[in-house]
Amino acid sequence: MEATPEGGSLVFTVNGVRFEVPEIDPSTTLLEFLRSRTRFKSVKLGCGEGGCGACVVLLSKYDPMLEQVESFTVSSCLTLLCSINGCSVTTSEGIGNSKDGFHPIHQRFSGFHASQCGFCTPGMCMSLFSALVNAEKKKQPQAPHGFSKLTVSEAEKAITGNLCRCTGYRPIADACKSFAANVDLEDLGINSFWKRGESEEVKVSRLPTYDPKDHICSYSDLKDGYKSLTRLNSKQCSWFSPISINELQDLLHSDLVKDSGKTKLVVGNTGNAYYKETVEYDKYIDLRYIPELSAIRKDNSGIEFGAALSISKVISFLKSENDSNPISDGDLVFMNMANHMEKIATGFIRNSASLGGNLVMAQRKYFPSDIGTLLLAVDSSVIVLTGQKHERITMEEFLYRPPLDTNGILISVHIPFFEPTRVGDSVQTTSKLSFETYRAAPRPLGNALPYLNAAFLADFSQNKSGIVVNKVRLSFGAYGTYHAMRARKVEDYLAGQTLTGLVLDEAIKLVKVAVVSGEGTAHAAYRSSLAVGFLFEFLNSLNTIDSSESCGSFEDSNKSLLGGAAKGNNDRNNGSIQHPELLSSAKQVVESSKDNYPVGEPIKKFGAAIQASGEAVFVDDIPPPPDCLYGAFIYSTKPLARVKGISFNSNKLPTGVAAVISAKDIPSKGENIGTQSMFGAESLFAGEVAMCAGDLIAFVIGDTQKHANLAAKMAIVEYDTEGLDPPILTVEEAVERSSFFDVPPFLYPAKVGDFSKGMAEADHRILTAEIKLGSQYYFYMETQSALAIPDEDNCMVVYSSCQCPEFTHIAIAKCLGIPENNVRVITRRVGGGFGGKALKAMPVATACALAAHTLRRPVKTYLDRKTDMIIAGGRHPIKITYDVGYKSDGKITALHLDILINAGIKADISPVMPNSITGALKKYNWGALSFNFKVCKTNHSSKSAMRAPGEVQGSYIAEAILEHVASSLSMEPDLVRNKNLHTYESLKLFYGDAAGDLVEYTLPSIWDKVATSSRFLARIENIERFNHSNVWRKRGISRVPVVNEVFVRGAPGKVSILWDGSIVVEVGGIDLGQGLWTKVKQVTAYALSSIQCEGTKDLFERIRVVQSDTLSLVQGGFTAGSTTSESSCAAVRLCCDILVERLAPLKKTLQDQMGSVEWDALIVQAHYQSVNLAANSFFVPDLSSVKYLTQGAAVSEVEINILTGETTILRSDIVYDCGQSMNPAVDLGQIEGAFVQGLGFFMLEEYLTNENGLVVADSTWTYKIPTIDTIPKQFNVEVLNTGHNQKRVLSSKASGEPPLLLAASVHCATRAAIKEARKQLKSWGAVEGIDTTFVLDVPATMPTVKRLCGLDTVETYLKYLPSRD
Ligand SMILES: Cc1cc2nc3c(=O)[nH]c(=O)nc-3n(C[C@H](O)[C@H](O)[C@H](O)COP(=O)(O)OP(=O)(O)OC[C@H]3O[C@@H](n4cnc5c(N)ncnc54)[C@H](O)[C@@H]3O)c2cc1C
Ligand code: FES
Ligand code: FES
DSSP: OTTSOOOOOEEEEETTEEEEESOOOTTOBHHHHHHHHSSOOOSOOSOSSSSSOTTEEEEEEEETTTTEEEEEEEETTTSBGGGGTTOEEEOHHHHOBTTTBOOHHHHHHHHTTOOSSOSSHHHHHHHHHHHHHHHTTSSSOOOSTTOBSOOHHHHHHTTTTOOOSSSOSHHHHHHHHTTBTTOOGGGSOOOSSOOTTOOHHHHHHHSOOOOHHHHSOOOOOOTTTOSOOOEEEOSSOEEEOOSSHHHHHHHHHSHHHHTTOOEEEESSOTTHHHHOOOOOOSEEEEOTTOHHHHOEEEOSSEEEEETTSBHHHHHHHHHHGGGSSSOOHHHHHHHHHHHHHTTSSOHHHHTTOBHHHHHHHHHHHOOOOHHHHHHHHTTOEEEEEETTEEEEEEHHHHHHSSOOOTTOEEEEEEEEOOOOOEETTEEOTTOEEEEEEEEEOSSTTSSSOOSEEEEEEEEEEEETTEEEEEEEEEEEESSSSSSOEEOHHHHHHHTTOBOOHHHHHHHHHHHHHHOOOOTTOTTHHHHHHHHHHHHHHHHHHHHHHTTTTOOHHHHHHHHHHHTHHHHHOOOTTTOSOOOOSSOOEEEEEEOOOOTTTTTTSOOOOTTHHHHHHTOSOOGGGSOOOTTOEEEEEEEOSSSSEEEEEEEOSSSSOOTTEEEEEOGGGSOTTSOSOOEEETTEEEOSSOOSEEOSTTOEEEEEEESSHHHHHHHHHHOEEEEEOTTOOOOOOSHHHHHHTTOEEOOOGGGSOOOBSOHHHHHHHOSEEEEEEEEEEOOOOOOOSSOOEEEEEEETTTEEEEEEOOSOHHHHHHHHHHHHTOOGGGEEEEEOOOSOOTTTTSGGGHHHHHHHHHHHHHHTSOEEEEOOHHHHHHHOOOSOOEEEEEEEEEOTTSOEEEEEEEEEEEEESSOTTGGGHHHHHHHHHTTBOOSEEEEEEEEEEOSSOOOOOOSSTTHHHHHHHHHHHHHHHHHHHTOOHHHHHHHHBOOHHHHHHHHGGGGOOGGGOOHHHHHHHHHHHTTHHHHHHHHHHHHHHOSSEEEEEEEEEEEEEEEOOOEEEEEEEOTTSOEEEEESSOOSSSOHHHHHHHHHHHHHHTTOOBTOTTGGGGEEEOOEETTTSOOOOOOOTTOHHHHHHHHHHHHHHHHHHHHHHHHHHHHHHHSSOBHHHHHHHHHHTTOOOEEEEEEOOOGGGSEEEEEEEEEEEEEEETTTOOEEEEEEEEEEEOBSOSOHHHHHHHHHHHHHHHHIIIIIOOOOBOTTSOBOOOSTTTOOOOOGGGSOSEEEEEEEOOOOOTTSGGGBOOOSSGGGGGGHHHHHHHHHHHHHHHHHHHHTTOOSSOOTTOOOOBSOOHHHHHHHHOTTHHHHHHHHHHHHO
8 A cells, every 4th residue: 555654653642741652452442541551540441332431531633624623522441542643632630630739620529529439520520621621612702700601501411421320410410510601509509618598709709710711721732743643553453544535445455454354444433332343353444534534515405424524523513504593494404403413322422423433333233323214314315435436325225235345435424405395496385394303212311222213304284174294204213123214104195195183093003014123122012102102293293383373274273183182292392391401400408517526517528539530549540560460250141051161262262361260270278259248158150050140150361451351252151951950030930949048037027916917907908919129230330340469478468349348358268268367358449339349349359369369460350341230130139929908098907928039049148138128118007017038049140239228129119009009099199108107106016126216206207398398289289280281291299208227237446646646547337439438537536626635626637547458457347238337437436535535644734734735746745655546446336226217208200201101300309317417418419329329220220131040231231320311300308407316326327228218209200190191091081001000110111101101092092082072
């Protein structure tokens, strides 16, 4: 290839530091480079597939055509390093850090309590930073001093693609909005800058100053260096950037490429997020420098977009086409296309994802593209280059051709301009164009593939008999079909028709036949019903588009056609319901107490700023020691099968692989142990037989994490099932084969009352009703990770991201067969745990230790998201059968439950489940309560503790039963709840000592309080009115109480005072993001201040809590069950009391001598006088306070869309009793975060497995946790300070888990809304799907809600219309 100059170095800057890379494997991503070859570790790997935003960086590059620098976010996990030649990369530590000073973004994230575990925070900060950078480019007057030109809505939207599993997003939204020029500071939530009621000026002055001039990064000047890197060579691989089509063709036909067979054309490389190719390409051809592929050309016929243009660029061009005023119908086509495209993926993906890449994926691999559907509807065409041949073909021809071969190039896409039908040369004045696009996806604002998308273009006019469709193009896609397709039969049918009920009916019949998902597609009937709903909505909208201008006859015809539908269908066309897309308001009420200062203060989380800048060190951020190796698990994909062998495709080990470690490598003195729990030890690796899909078979060790991961993926495991029993995959099979785990008698809950007597007293009975609950995945943002380093004398140091270092320590010692004092486990911080890093982190750490022990080299692992999801286990699925007896007034007299818990293959913590379930279920007075629990041993991966384990199920079961009773009595569920709330006497009966004193039973007052603060009763009336006057949307509201039993365990603490008066604290508890260290610091400062000398006011700032080290502080126990913060606080308080006691005599002496004593002077003297300034303690709760009840209530209101099944949470109000909160800001964060995680469980998250029990929801593509667009639009939380709990640690109460249970209020509200939809269906004459005692599954996903509202609602409605007249 003559035109290609040889070689060259890759040049770019990172945070101003220049890098020149002469050789690199071109498959290297920017993230890999940053994390392994630079000191910039703030880019976190959360998913590696563009789905989480943890790796977002700002890329700035000079555009030589526009002669300006453009800056935009990209996901560094997908961006190939070679594609950033000449660019400047900015990461979160680049905009500010602990050395040079934090950026106001970091400070505000910290001050608004927007960082908990901190793993998502640097990515969030960069998404916001990019929005700020680009806002400055707006041609608008400068924003007021301290603010950006960003609007509130833009600020919130900036982070729509970033996932956070801890905070629930509200505080993050506040931190972002604080920069917006149009923000009302009064609307921003609790923060450490100002107090409520302070004046606007004071508030502004307290916010960390933001000045766009100072705080926008400058582009490192690489203008001269910016040119296409025509060719970059490494040893075997090359990266080419041809600059013309000719050069590209020459290249493709050159020997260099032709024979290699491993060449990849690439633009944004985001396609790799979905297809995760494991092919090792040796040639990459970057298409972005070919002018035809990057140009936008406009002529009389339309706009031609180069295929390599990013989706973002296409969107902004389409939007700019609407700048004309007034906007024509044709412009609206572009506007609506742009609006739809903004829901594709996320901003940071669209910035690099190309138009052509999307279409080629759709064409070649049947990717469920949105763009294909849009373009099909608007009659687009494309230019393709195959061989030497340039062809212009229609979009339809392109999609339906045989897959483009690997050398085929998509050059450009043409979108025509639109005008209404012409007669001769003139536009028909009565003719109008309408273009609408539709998309039903689990997340409204994107980053979720749709169940179905559609785009409809109609040319219509109006005559005396009504609306006449002249022409229409109807395109549907992504519903489980190869390509987007046009519903031609429907189009042909509608052309020339006047819209009447009959015509609509017929069109809908035809659509149902046309839109049929391919075999095996999930929710096929739902997808067809979406097609019906969308077409109905569209045709219906034609009626309403011009109603203002319409004449009487139009209105008449409209009425006769759709009547109430037009009125009731409050979609965006008639605009009567416009919900805010994102969080619109939030209120937090917290009361802080000064009694125990600084305990009780809403102090910001310790370390939040370094978390935001990305300097906080997680396990994978620890620089690997020399000679470090990396591990990746090979797991079983079969439920019960003998493992005959592991091999790789070729005879030799894959690239970089050093060893494959398995059970055979366990030292002779060791045991095959990977987990140690209170119920015993569990195996690390499968022995001869793998017991479940996800069972660990081996640990591949490679020279890099990438090589280890690739090798693990390539491993071929040979299985054999001969002679083995069939696996047990359901709880029913477990019962049949008596496969159970024992529950120790002391953990088996006690029954209450006499069930038979209670049943006899009942007026009504429901017998053998069933509820099923599925699993949930933790989705901590940091996957499991560990680093094991062999030390002298057969010792092992292991850094583990875990919730229970002490037990991890024991498991490692047992596995290696070494004494426990040879092992040291260190945990500094954990990027989210939620129970998943309790027992489930242990085998990961143990496998690293075993490999390190075997190979005598450090071994590290950081699990890829897929492996993590497959082996995690997650929440326990449960099947419940119940008998309930109740009076006619709704009072329940007896309840019996048969509960089958699917525990999976190992006991894990499953034996505690019966107790946890009942602990929350007993929140109501059931009269008599009996149960029969079976903890089933099945061939599934073992289920483990997940935030509120058992409790969320128990609490939900109670609600489901009450709802059932209410439905059967035709009573409002709230009345039945009221009837069955405990009196203090019944509470004592059900909970015994845990009930505490009468004053501690705060639920009755919380119950009323939340009704008042949420205006519950008034809103019930509003909802009735709404439901009466809206046909296609229904609302529901629900109030749900929570009473939950928690247990306090013992915990150690150690406090040491250094010469300069600073203090070091060690505790058993781990900071998982829940603010444990911050509370510990507060208590330490409070307790030490009791020495009463000068200078103790600022002690808080002088305290450092340090990482947990199992040899430095033993008996650390578990960080679980919500109470570790309080026990750790209690432990340090004991230590401080000891220290104060030791210091008191000296202080008195000094005071006598000098009148007053400074803290620093006291400590120096104490050191000189050999006072022991290190104190250890172990807090043991006294027997009377081991258990207690947490209480709260929530009211949620939702709106469902009957056509799509989408649920919008309009508002949630929570009141939660935190006792005397030690830190109301931290507790509030726990409440909001838990509630949103609960929302995920109840509404969104489906942790699906295949028939073998292998997890198939194993990526961000298939598993959808809540994002900012799915949380309540109004989110109000009151942290109640009851302070009645003298037996508690400083009168505080747990907040980590119980609020998760309150999310059931959303589920119950959804059920109420569905009930309304079914009532309406009944009024339309339907006979099926109308009973009110229906079961709403958990999670109540869109297909589930739609199914219950009726998959054929539109058809039923159309049938009903004529009969109504
Ligand atoms: C998290 C995420 C969410 C997404 N959500 C959606 C969604 O909701 N809806 C939707 O429609 N899409 C979605 N996408 C897909 C996204 O639009 C595509 O990944 C992207 O447009 C591909 O462009 P690219 O430049 O990154 O392609 P690349 O990854 O660079 O290339 C993709 C493939 O196309 C080939 N190719 C690229 N350009 C050309 C060309 N001009 N000629 C010939 N071959 C070419 C490449 O060789 C490769 O095989 C999502 C993607 C991600 C990562
Ligand atoms: S790690 Fe890149 S988006 Fe998740
Ligand atoms: S703070 Fe967002 S994931 Fe933990």
